Amino acid sequence: MPFTTQATDPTDPTDPTGPAAATADGADAAERVLFVHAHPDDESITTGGTIATLVDSGVHVTVLTCTRGELGEVIPADLQHLLQSPEALGAYRQTELAAAMAALGVTDQRYLGDDDARWVDLSPRRYLDSGMRWGDSGAEAVASLGAESLSAAGLSNVAADVAAVIAHVKPTAVVSYDARGGYGHPDHVRAREASRRAAEVMGVPFFEIVPDAAGPIAIDVSAVAQRKRAALAAHRSQLTIDGDSFALSNGSVHPIDLVETYRRVPVARDEEPLPFRDQSLGTKGVAAVIALCFGAIVGALMTAVHQSTTPVGGIAVPWGLVLGLVAVVGLVVGLRIVTSGRLLPILATVGIMGVTAFLASPTLGGSVIVPANTAGYVWTFAPAVVVLVVVAWPNLSRRPSPAVNAQHDRG
DSSP states (O other): OTTTTTTSOTTOTTOTTSGGGOOTTSOOTTOEEEEEESSTTHHHHHHHHHHHHHHHTTOEEEEEESOOOTTOOOOSGGGGGGGGOHHHHHHHHHHHHHHHHHHHTOOEEEETTSGGGSOTTOOOOOOBOOOOEEETTEEEOOSSOOTTBTTTSOHHHHHHHHHHHHHHHOOSEEEEOOTTTTTOOHHHHHHHHHHHHHHHHHTOOEEEEEGGGOSSEEEEOGGGHHHHHHHHHHOTTTEEEETTEEEETTSOEEEOOSEEEEEEEOOOTTOOOOOGGGSOHHHHHHHHHHHHHHHHHHHHHHHHHTTOOEEETTEEEOHHHHHHHHHHHHHHHHHHHHHSSSHHHHHHHHHHHHHHHHHHSOOTTSOOSSOSSHHHHHHHHHHHHHHHHHHHSOOOSOOOOHHHHOOOOOO
8 A cells, every 4th residue: 555565664563554564465454544635626636546546445545624615716607606705615615525525435524623523522613714825936825814714723723633533533644735735825734734743643654745746655546547537527616627637726737647646754853842822722821820930939039049249359249139130031031932922931020020029028027028229129120121121022933934834725
């Protein structure tokens, strides 16, 4: 099968997708492949022949479609009325996808966010087409992004829903786009990011679609060419068939490929952690509490020593105040750099200043830990100055590629 013997380590007996999983007659009865696509029609254009070939080989194929392509363009004159309603276009494209699935022989097709493609205990949601526009270098994000669009959803949330499908289907391989999403469409990029992350977390091999028949895994789909053509023809709102080629809404003409190619993507051991903004709400809540507590601890410890000095050459060196300021700068700046956000540095400073203000109040005996002297004033107000500077500066994180920033789709 294309996603087992050609792409795995034949010497690894623990690889669930390798030859060790094959039955005595040579057929891999356990092979199950999950294809993750952004919109209806994507599955037929780039992987239609492979899907039909796998189905004919007895492989269980699941097609996971992230959106219904509500913001796609429409080609036929008799369907132009669908452009007046994204909901109507999405509903029509669902019927097109159902026809394409029938042509390819797929019996397990799901929409991301539905009951059968949603993380445990979460209510179903609908990921909407993000929309796109054509730019000089290909697909680009639209000026404004809908709150319910696939691109607006946090990466961790989308990946969790893909992982839910993986947990249910138990695929031996996950297939989606390359890092650019094929041609730069933001929804394609998000689908690739989420499916790759889910595959890595769930321990499933991930394969990317390689454009222009240049991948190391080549699937000859000539035997199922007519079924691929029928699947493409089912998406008549999005493309037109002319002999052995098809044309998209932008007028570009492409051959109906008889060879589809892929590449296995190794696990990125040193992959950057998920940005704080894309973490789950629970993770953000825990991080906020920890930042507040760390700030309070630093505030208490440094308040206790901020008046400490050591005489050096007849000069009282305020080492306690210096240590306190270094601790504040290190904590606040460190949180800003690590999270590329402003919330945690602010909360840490609130913890520092809150404890300092409390300790600056007179005790029952009338004494104070933060007296009204130079060191006391500096220690009281310096954290506020530090956080204002830290919050004001722009993010210092590496600038992501335009494809990752793009907030997607032609549909």
